[in-house]
Amino acid sequence: xxxxxxxxxxxxxxxxxxxxxxxxxxxxxxxxxxxxxxxxxxxxxxxxxxxxxxxxxxxxxxxxxxxxxxxxxxxxxxxxxxxxxxxxxxxxxxxxxxxxxxxxxxxxxxxxxxxxxxxxxxxxxxxxxxxxxxxxxxxxxxxxxxxxxxxxxxxxxxxxxxxxxxxxxxxxxxxxxxxxxxxxxxxxxxxxxxxxxxxxxxxxxxxxxxxxxxxxxxxxxxxxxxxxxxxxxxxxxxxxxxxxxxxxxxxxxxxxxxxxxxxxxxxxxxxxxxxxxxxxxxxxxxxxxxxxxxxxxxxxxxxxxxxxxxxxxxxxxxxxxxxxxxxxxxxxxxxxxxxxxxxxxxxxxxxxxxxxxxxxxxxxxxxxxxxxxxxxxxxxxxxxxxxxxxxxxxxxxxxxxxxxxxxxxxxxxxxxxxxxxxx
Numbered sequence: 001x002x003x004x005x006x007x008x009x010x011x012x013x014x015x016x017x018x019x020x021x022x023x024x025x026x027x028x029x030x031x032x033x034x035x036x037x038x039x040x041x042x043x044x045x046x047x048x049x050x051x052x053x054x055x056x057x058x059x060x061x062x063x064x065x066x067x068x069x070x071x072x073x074x075x076x077x078x079x080x081x082x083x084x085x086x087x088x089x090x091x092x093x094x095x096x097x098x099x100x101x102x103x104x105x106x107x108x109x110x111x112x113x114x115x116x117x118x119x120x121x122x123x124x125x126x127x128x129x130x131x132x133x134x135x136x137x138x139x140x141x142x143x144x145x146x147x148x149x150x151x152x153x154x155x156x157x158x159x160x161x162x163x164x165x166x167x168x169x170x171x172x173x174x175x176x177x178x179x180x181x182x183x184x185x186x187x188x189x190x191x192x193x194x195x196x197x198x199x200x201x202x203x204x205x206x207x208x209x210x211x212x213x214x215x216x217x218x219x220x221x222x223x224x225x226x227x228x229x230x231x232x233x234x235x236x237x238x239x240x241x242x243x244x245x246x247x248x249x250x251x252x253x254x255x256x257x258x259x260x261x262x263x264x265x266x267x268x269x270x271x272x273x274x275x276x277x278x279x280x281x282x283x284x285x286x287x288x289x290x291x292x293x294x295x296x297x298x299x300x301x302x303x304x305x306x307x308x309x310x311x312x313x314x315x316x317x318x319x320x321x322x323x324x325x326x327x328x329x330x331x332x333x334x335x336x337x338x339x340x341x342x343x344x345x346x347x348x349x350x351x352x353x354x355x356x357x358x359x360x361x362x363x364x365x366x367x368x369x370x371x372x373x374x375x376x377x378x379x380x381x382x383x384x385x386x387x388x389x390x391x392x393x394x395x396x397x398x399x400x401x402x403x404x405x406x407x408x409x410x411x412x413x414x415x416x417x418x419x420x421x422x423x
Contacts, residue, residue, distance in 0.1 A: 002034040004134040010042045011142030014050040021222045021339055022163050029410035031058045038062045044071035090293040095267045095377045099333050101259040105179040113365035120146040134421050141183035148186050157189045157420040163193050164335050189420050194219050197337035197356035220409030225343050229323045238324045247280040248388055249324035256288030263294055265333040270301045271381040284310035322349055327387045333373055347404045350387045365400050
């Protein structure tokens with residue numbers, strides 16, 4: 001077993017109850033490997049958004065968070081921001097229009113970043129007086145500067161980890177992503193970045209990182225997705241949602257953000273109704289700034305009677321919701337090689353996904369129906385009709401076993417980190 005000390009610095013990033021398998025499985029893998037993980041986080045253990053209970057079972061895990069009082073102030077700021085976002089009306093784009101993400105960073109984030117870096121650096125230095133770290137691991141942008149300072153101070157290896165990037169590799173000097181670029185360009189011994197369709201490897205190479213300093217890798221599958229769902233469970237959940245056994249069920253499970261394109265699912269639903277496919281659309285996921293606009297769009301198209309708004313779904317339940325769907329929709333304009341497309345590819349569930357020029361190459365399976373986002377209104381309905389006409393095939397869901405699970409994917413990363421420590 002490896003008993004090295006890792007200072008795992010994550011800022012406001014953590015194990016969220018409803019999502020973030022990347023974070024959960026990264027932390028789990030290092031604990032299972034035997035690392036003594038000291039987790040420096042900018043949230044309280046009592047914060048209901050996060051769930052650290054799984055990690056508390058490890059003797060080699062130490063959570064170092066903030067007070068509930070400080071956390072309540074942080075959450076108040078976020079609540080005010082969300083309320084403002086949800087009250088804002090967004091114009092629904094045309095289905096064939098491409099909507100690229102905009103950085104959500106504002107002046108508050110710049111100020112917070114400076115205060116947080118000072119706060120976290122002092123806190124980590126105080127801890128390092130008693131526990132000497134063997135490796136510094138900074139998870140996402142807020143924690144990078146502190147990680148670099150501590151690494152330089154103790155002359156120990158430094159790893160940065162990103163779940164993807166907002167930076168356009170064709171325009172890395174954009175002012176909109178300057179905040180992210182500052183974190184990306186800070187030198188480290190290793191940069192781990194998800195191959196999620198955002199082309200983070202090209203960004204890093206433009207910023208001067210060599211191939212051997214970059215681990216550009218597809219996310220893994222969560223072990224919980226292996227759970228076998230019995231036919232009676234599927235029937236029970238389906239009956240809970242609708243009494244109509246003849247519905248052709250479409251599902252989209254995503255946040256309400258502009259580039260996530262929940263509106264496209266609404267448009268496709270309207271087309272499916274017009275084509276008499278007898279569709280029902282399930283919409284599940286966390287809220288976001290486009291939620292009210294999307295709901296109004298559904299009313300405008302007069303399709304809201306064919307929609308079930310599920311709200312937030314716990315990850316453990318996702319396998320059941322996938323299982324009742326005749327097709328899953330993943331319609332992002334950006335970052336469309338993420339966890340969800342990997343999961344539906346593995347489960348062999350018919351999936352209509354917008355092609356990010358990456359997913360169609362590395363997840364080229366029979367159950368994946370890729371469409372060009374600029375041709376959405378023409379292509380998506382044809383794919384949907386093809387899936388409905390092929391329902392017998394849809395029932396034969398043998399898993400695509402070629403995709404790595406997180407434990408296999410993390411072995412690749414941990415091997416590189418172990419090598420850094422030995423050096």
